[in-house]
Amino acid sequence: MIHQQYFLGIDGGGTKCKARLESLNGELLGEGLSGPANPAQSADIALNSIIDAAAQAVAAANLPAETISTLHVCLGLAGVNIPAYRDLAEAWQLPFANTLLTTDLHVACAGAHGGQEGAIMITGTGSSAFACVNDVHTMMGGHGFPLGDKASGAWLGWRALSSTLEAMDGLSDTTPLTDAVCEQLHASSAEDIVAQALHYRSADYAALAPVVVGQARQNEALATAIIQEGAAYLTMVLQRLSDLKPQRLTMIGGLASYWSAHLPDHIQRKLSPALCSPEYGAVALARQAFKEA
Amino acid sequence: MIHQQYFLGIDGGGTKCKARLESLNGELLGEGLSGPANPAQSADIALNSIIDAAAQAVAAANLPAETISTLHVCLGLAGVNIPAYRDLAEAWQLPFANTLLTTDLHVACAGAHGGQEGAIMITGTGSSAFACVNDVHTMMGGHGFPLGDKASGAWLGWRALSSTLEAMDGLSDTTPLTDAVCEQLHASSAEDIVAQALHYRSADYAALAPVVVGQARQNEALATAIIQEGAAYLTMVLQRLSDLKPQRLTMIGGLASYWSAHLPDHIQRKLSPALCSPEYGAVALARQAFKEA
Numbered sequence: 258m259i260h261q262q263y264f265l266g267i268d269g270g271g272t273k274c275k276a277r278l279e280s281l282n283g284e285l286l287g288e289g290l291s292g293p294a295n296p297a298q299s300a301d302i303a304l305n306s307i308i309d310a311a312a313q314a315v316a317a318a319n320l321p322a323e324t325i326s327t328l329h330v331c332l333g334l335a336g337v338n339i340p341a342y343r344d345l346a347e348a349w350q351l352p353f354a355n356t357l358l359t360t361d362l363h364v365a366c367a368g369a370h371g372g373q374e375g376a377i378m379i380t381g382t383g384s385s386a387f388a389c390v391n392d393v394h395t396m397m398g399g400h401g402f403p404l405g406d407k408a409s410g411a412w413l414g415w416r417a418l419s420s421t422l423e424a425m426d427g428l429s430d431t432t433p434l435t436d437a438v439c440e441q442l443h444a445s446s447a448e449d450i451v452a453q454a455l456h457y458r459s460a461d462y463a464a465l466a467p468v469v470v471g472q473a474r475q476n477e478a479l480a481t482a483i484i485q486e487g488a489a490y491l492t493m494v495l496q497r498l499s500d501l502k503p504q505r506l507t508m509i510g511g512l513a514s515y516w517s518a519h520l521p522d523h524i525q526r527k528l529s530p531a532l533c534s535p536e537y538g539a540v541a542l543a544r545q546a547f548k549e550a
Numbered sequence: 551m552i553h554q555q556y557f558l559g560i561d562g563g564g565t566k567c568k569a570r571l572e573s574l575n576g577e578l579l580g581e582g583l584s585g586p587a588n589p590a591q592s593a594d595i596a597l598n599s600i601i602d603a604a605a606q607a608v609a610a611a612n613l614p615a616e617t618i619s620t621l622h623v624c625l626g627l628a629g630v631n632i633p634a635y636r637d638l639a640e641a642w643q644l645p646f647a648n649t650l651l652t653t654d655l656h657v658a659c660a661g662a663h664g665g666q667e668g669a670i671m672i673t674g675t676g677s678s679a680f681a682c683v684n685d686v687h688t689m690m691g692g693h694g695f696p697l698g699d700k701a702s703g704a705w706l707g708w709r710a711l712s713s714t715l716e717a718m719d720g721l722s723d724t725t726p727l728t729d730a731v732c733e734q735l736h737a738s739s740a741e742d743i744v745a746q747a748l749h750y751r752s753a754d755y756a757a758l759a760p761v762v763v764g765q766a767r768q769n770e771a772l773a774t775a776i777i778q779e780g781a782a783y784l785t786m787v788l789q790r791l792s793d794l795k796p797q798r799l800t801m802i803g804g805l806a807s808y809w810s811a812h813l814p815d816h817i818q819r820k821l822s823p824a825l826c827s828p829e830y831g832a833v834a835l836a837r838q839a840f841k842e843a
Binding site for chain 1: 635689691693696719720741745787
């Protein structure tokens with residue numbers, strides 16, 4: 258039997274963990290999808306999710322379960338940019354042959370650039386920026402809502418909701434945006450809104466982002482002002498990423514195409530489309546780290 | 551034995567519950583202090599805290615424990631402005647003779663004005679405004695951080711921390727304020743800050759408010775801008791309260807004296823000092839509701 262090498266890429270975030278298994282020559286053999294994998298939230302759950310997703314990918318490839326012990330793995334995990342959680346993850350007893358631990362941002366960046374270096378701006382429920390240039394990593398934003406994550410879906414929804422409450426307090430005029438927020442939440446008073454929003458998390462705020470985007474499309478003044486503020490922030494971050502002279506600069510995430518259309522031309526011209534997925538990027542990094550000469 | 555009437559006032563918030571027991575002629579007989587009493591957080595804990603504080607006040611007055619069943623009570627509780635939590639509290643089986651249920655804002659307002667009507671602006675860890683004019687209640691703000699609570703201690707600390715992270719991302723210059731925040735948190739990178747702030751609650755943000763106030767005292771530009779934004783918001787809210795023509799208008803809470811010195815003269819001239827405590831206000835409301843003719 259010919260000695261076979263397998264490469265596994267893991268993209269682990271706060272809600273789900275994706276695994277991609279490739280052969281030595283780059284063939285996709287199997288994939289896996291499991292639960293949360295952010296050690297800053299729960300290290301035990303993250304470890305279980307990673308092993309679960311890896312085992313799924315091995316099974317999907319019709320390989321024996323014990324193949325897991327031969328895998329060359331790159332784990333890209335949310336939270337491990339924070340030293341305490343990186344230490345936690347590094348202490349795990351993992352069932353793989355080799356493991357490279359890095360951030361979810363790094364594997365997303367490698368994926369967006371087909372396994373090569375570059376820079377990315379992510380805007381989805383949260384927002385963050387990352388560059389890998391000459392092996393030097395730079396991270397901006399990604400500090401979590403409400404401290405950071407400006408121009409994210411959560412930020413858009415929060416700005417809309419906060420403005421709606423000020424209008425209902427009589428501190429500013431109601432506008433088509435604040436009316437649309439009330440309609441979306443079936444709310445007719447500040448108390449109705451607060452009762453719903455009392456335990457809101459990022460994803461709940463982000464569910465209101467389409468209301469802001471929809472109103473901005475109709476040139477509503479308040480929604481337009483919020484979008485302009487978000488675009489100004491993104492312009493600043495993308496300019497700073499560009500100053501690092503990455504090979505490529507890409508916007509990814511659920512709001513990427515929306516925001517990119519609202520950026521100044523000189524920034525839009527710098528942007529390239531995303532090439533592959535974060536889990537593809539993780540496989541590429543595993544290959545770079547562990548491929549036998 | 552002469553028929554005796556007792557009045558109990560309860561001021562119940564998110565962290566503590568205070569009780570004040572008075573005789574018919576206004577003599578302070580006893581006080582009590584217990585834990586959280588916000589039904590929006592936990593209705594069971596709130597109910598226990600209320601009964602505990604009331605029993606303490608009865609014991610402190612050297613009255614028999616069964617006196618509790620003769621009390622005329624006003625409960626001023628956080629959270630009961632939201633109908634669902636008001637319904638929860640109204641369904642309680644309480645051991646008192648009579649109970650008036652109202653908000654913590656209402657009893658604080660009654661206290662600040664010696665048992666009479668008026669309006670208040672509270673700035674402490676959170677911020678909120680309340681007016682009682684001709685028996686009509688108006689509430690502004692108090693929506694909780696990060697949706698509302700502008701100009702609160704939590705808001706001051708959050709603004710400082712958020713600005714510090716942007717400076718550490720290289721998106722703005724560091725300033726004496728961002729340096730002071732890093733020093734306070736013993737932080738030298740964005741990761742150091744995020745690691746600490748990951749599970750911050752309002753009170754944790756509010757712990758940074760003195761850093762902003764201290765820097766503003768030294769005319770630091772960023773801290774001064776934050777204070778000016780907060781003062782502009784408070785001016786707007788206080789003007790709206792004043793438009794309701796309350797008998798008196800008072801600022802209370804840990805930041806009240808700081809903020810009042812930063813308001814325009816025409817607003818400062820409208821302000822009167824607080825007269826009594828929220829639990830005093832609750833007793834006054836109990837007396838108005840239940841005093842036998």
